[in-house]
Amino acid sequence: MSHTASVVGASGFTGGELLRLLTSHPEFTVAQATSREYANKTIGSVHPNLRELDVRFSEPTDLDSVDVLFAATPHGVSMEHIDAFQEAADTVVDLSADFRLDSEAEYDEWYDGHSRPELLEESVYALPERNREELPGASLIAAGGCNATATILGLAPLFDGGILDGSEQLVVDVKVGSSEGGAGSSKASSHAERSGVVRPYAPTGHRHEAEIQAEFGCETAFSAHAVDMTRGAAATCHVFPDEPVTTGDLWGAFRETYDDEPFVRLVAGGTGVYRYPEPKAVAGTNYAEVGFELDPSNKRIVVFSAIDNMMKGSAGQAVHAANISCGFEETAGLGFQGLHPVGAP
Amino acid sequence: MSHTASVVGASGFTGGELLRLLTSHPEFTVAQATSREYANKTIGSVHPNLRELDVRFSEPTDLDSVDVLFAATPHGVSMEHIDAFQEAADTVVDLSADFRLDSEAEYDEWYDGHSRPELLEESVYALPERNREELPGASLIAAGGCNATATILGLAPLFDGGILDGSEQLVVDVKVGSSEGGAGSSKASSHAERSGVVRPYAPTGHRHEAEIQAEFGCETAFSAHAVDMTRGAAATCHVFPDEPVTTGDLWGAFRETYDDEPFVRLVAGGTGVYRYPEPKAVAGTNYAEVGFELDPSNKRIVVFSAIDNMMKGSAGQAVHAANISCGFEETAGLGFQGLHPVGAP
């Protein structure tokens, strides 16, 4: 029997992506899609790809009881409304940063004060490739952040395989699309100012460093840049292992970590136009592409990782986590393979 | 029991799109994907979205027997190899222009000489919204061209509803993405020269006029422009009916023609950002959006139509036609709803 699901904050970009995934998901039925701003308007008036759905946004104040509630609200909103969310649903999957970190101290280091710090320990961070065993039965799941997900998936095999131990210098240079800024508007995000950019964004102090640090137990030198695409996050990691490695070592490490993963594609050493991970190749999908190249001259490993920030970086990851939590097939509702060719995704 | 299908010319853009659709289609199993240039290479080396498929291109010279053969070869190739295609398959669906027109005279007016003119009458032109009843059991199906499809779907309700009778001036101004040029390369299609363009392309004498003329029995004043997207064709038609019409008349005509169509969305009179048909809203999908606006001051109807040229304009249309021909659900394998937001699709 189908599970019921609601999306709170459904008029935003990740909310729309959740609706897209859930309405064609074999195991979920959408009960409510809330939006304060667009309450009573059709979903298609905001998300043109969902015009066939004959559903209207509802007020977020009157939540139905459902099996799973997905919260796609701006940072800070979930912690205010978490009691209502948890009253409405057995499982809450939050896509904001509110419950990603493990302690109040950690949260305060990167954000601005948490109103429900006691829930930080209880909540389960969801990057299924790293911690799927914690998800079944979890009542509060925090889907991992886009840039953190891209970085963690790229570097994980090096830690898993003992090539890095956290004492090395890790430089992470991320390029992101405009959907990371959400559905609002500002001068900086207007088309005339934002198109064609290579624009440093939070070159120091980016909050997603916190999640990476929580995963690997070490700092990264992290910078992000806005580039001219709508969807996508691509992380290039420059790392310098203490001991010499070979390309064979790297293949071994990446295969060991990812050979059984349904959503990770290892892209390295190929031919043709697409020889490295690229956001274009995964646009609209829940796949991550990861790869590497060894620079013998300066003992550097360059690691590449590319995701769709709206999918593997948020809504897709959230549905993947919910699938595991609910005991569904991990890939249920996440089968879209992506397009070729595709422009600025 | 599943039907078998082959794709000839599978390394091109429409060939890749066919593979994408057929490999996740509930009724088809892909037997062969041929490519002269990439024979024995993996499909994923050309189409990065299909990296999971553990399939290699085969030589086009040795065709397996299948239920349906899709030919995604450049114009002129299918007519040369049609005997081999028909020997291999009960049903051949051709995506080129080779079999779209009905007579040698018509063909010679727009193209350069047909080697198998006797097949022109036998072949069935496929734009399912216009002639789905001709498709069941057809042995040679010619999927409609992208710009013609966009134009015909936009104007059809006006002809169906008696608002136009073919004696009026019809101006069609189409904007198209770069995938229409196929997977080859040229100076004009290089990124540095092609990005950011509004570039007239075949402003007179465009060959797709032939298909429109065949449908409506009258000429159109047709021009195309390349714009900065990869996928998509948007037709704006400016038409001047002899008798005054109201917006209500137009709603009536469009609803009458399209209310039961699974792949046509009527977009007119709405609110928000997406108030008219747009290629972005249908990128990756088999949907066409059609709409209209009445200009009372100059007695003009402006008709809008937007499709993904790779889908409703070629591969999606071909699969839709094959679904009908084989007796499957019309929408089988064509359920993708599209993305929001999405960049240059």
Added chain:
Amino acid sequence: MSHTASVVGASGFTGGELLRLLTSHPEFTVAQATSREYANKTIGSVHPNLRELDVRFSEPTDLDSVDVLFAATPHGVSMEHIDAFQEAADTVVDLSADFRLDSEAEYDEWYDGHSRPELLEESVYALPERNREELPGASLIAAGGCNATATILGLAPLFDGGILDGSEQLVVDVKVGSSEGGAGSSKASSHAERSGVVRPYAPTGHRHEAEIQAEFGCETAFSAHAVDMTRGAAATCHVFPDEPVTTGDLWGAFRETYDDEPFVRLVAGGTGVYRYPEPKAVAGTNYAEVGFELDPSNKRIVVFSAIDNMMKGSAGQAVHAANISCGFEETAGLGFQGLHPVGAP
């Protein structure tokens, strides 16, 4: 001796373009650049290309006496402040729509009520290729609108040469960049929603029709579309002359009208990638490219016209008009040739 000039509304897009032109103009010295929002901030904090200028925005309430005041304010502002502008300057060049039309009746047909209608007759519309003789000594000049300029320059030779007389059907299909919307922000103009679009914009009732009608004395069937570029307006005009014409007739008409024009390039019948007028080819310049193609099959002339809406469509046109008004070389300060290659301009 150099003339002094001020720019009111200098933090907007056209205001910034005026500053760029005037600060490197051989005959003008910039006295003031006003901005209510950015008063006392450096010009470079808004217009990054002007970072070398050690100038700050001033309040618009305290205007210096100058020779020429350029008003680059939103529609409706100039008519409110015109007395202050005219007190400050001998010549006011307004870039808004406030003084483009000739009578209150005309204005009310397209806009919302004029507070100083008595000035409409006095003001001089400036599209120098059409009326440069009216500009010397004019005290109130209204620079022509971008889409109107593109359309008028494209069609003028056909009227000048007697090929059209105003009784024919004229269809004008314009494609425009995002800078036409100005420096503000909205959901529709955000990068994620605006990139990659072919989006109908004012497909009927576009206000620039008023200027075209004023020039040629007849209506046009005018529609605009937003496409993925920042600068640029490209008009494709489909016209159907009563009498048959030849390509030679068209060459004759276009040469007659434009052979001595310093800012109009006739682009037709060439080879290579750039065979028709294109906005890319004139980005950043005051040039208009115009061209044509004859469609013998349906007796249609397709006319193309491409400009940079920020230059020939506003700031460049304004400086061109001021040059004539002040008795300078027409091309003074407007010599930039544009770039090749250039992306989405």
Added chain:
Amino acid sequence: MSHTASVVGASGFTGGELLRLLTSHPEFTVAQATSREYANKTIGSVHPNLRELDVRFSEPTDLDSVDVLFAATPHGVSMEHIDAFQEAADTVVDLSADFRLDSEAEYDEWYDGHSRPELLEESVYALPERNREELPGASLIAAGGCNATATILGLAPLFDGGILDGSEQLVVDVKVGSSEGGAGSSKASSHAERSGVVRPYAPTGHRHEAEIQAEFGCETAFSAHAVDMTRGAAATCHVFPDEPVTTGDLWGAFRETYDDEPFVRLVAGGTGVYRYPEPKAVAGTNYAEVGFELDPSNKRIVVFSAIDNMMKGSAGQAVHAANISCGFEETAGLGFQGLHPVGAP
């Protein structure tokens, strides 16, 4: 009296940019523009921005005597024809990589064998901000490469100011536009495949590392990525000084190095949309923007540098060098300030 100049390889992208600069240069007159492929065709048939020039390409085999010959040919061509170039001109400015390095050994490490190695020592590498004193009277000048120029200009203040000494780890992550690939065509550079990319390009072993190494005497960990713009190179350098530094130290170092430089803009610590160096802000100009941000948490300095690869990265740099070599004003012919807004430059 004006100097004469020729451009060999004038149909390429950098050749066209040289023609643009030289034809509006106050001190140069263009004698010849050669192109094997387009000989006898008009310059405007290839470079649409130069349509007003009534000049045709000539064969490269018959060179006039000129004061300065600019060679904008592919790598390897200049070394073959250097005797003819030097016979034709007192000063040869080469824009290829042929004469950038100082010794055959160095050349062989990064390229494939030099046919005239004895000239490597004689030639003068031109990055005027670093070695303008070597340029007057030089007979063979090698203009610096685009990515190397961006990187060197970004890091130079740190070396000049003693913050780095070459023993530190230097990570350089560069984002480049499609014009870096030149005017040819390939599948990878076709619009459909190239648009919207974040595509690693030479992530290890990039040849421009050689120039950086020659400047600073140390290795860099250098990777490049293709992104969706036509012009532009943006270098983000992550460096880890041995001793702690303050933001004040960095301001001091950057000001000391660049305060008198006419083409370097220091962009750091500002407000508004453009707070860091960006390629958009310098598109079409000879400016470099450089800036920095200190990351106290991991003792990293992030250095940003942005240029137009066609200008400061090649043709503009070459003209700048020629200006110095000939004793002209350094900024002669290089005054264009750039545009705002501008799309994908």
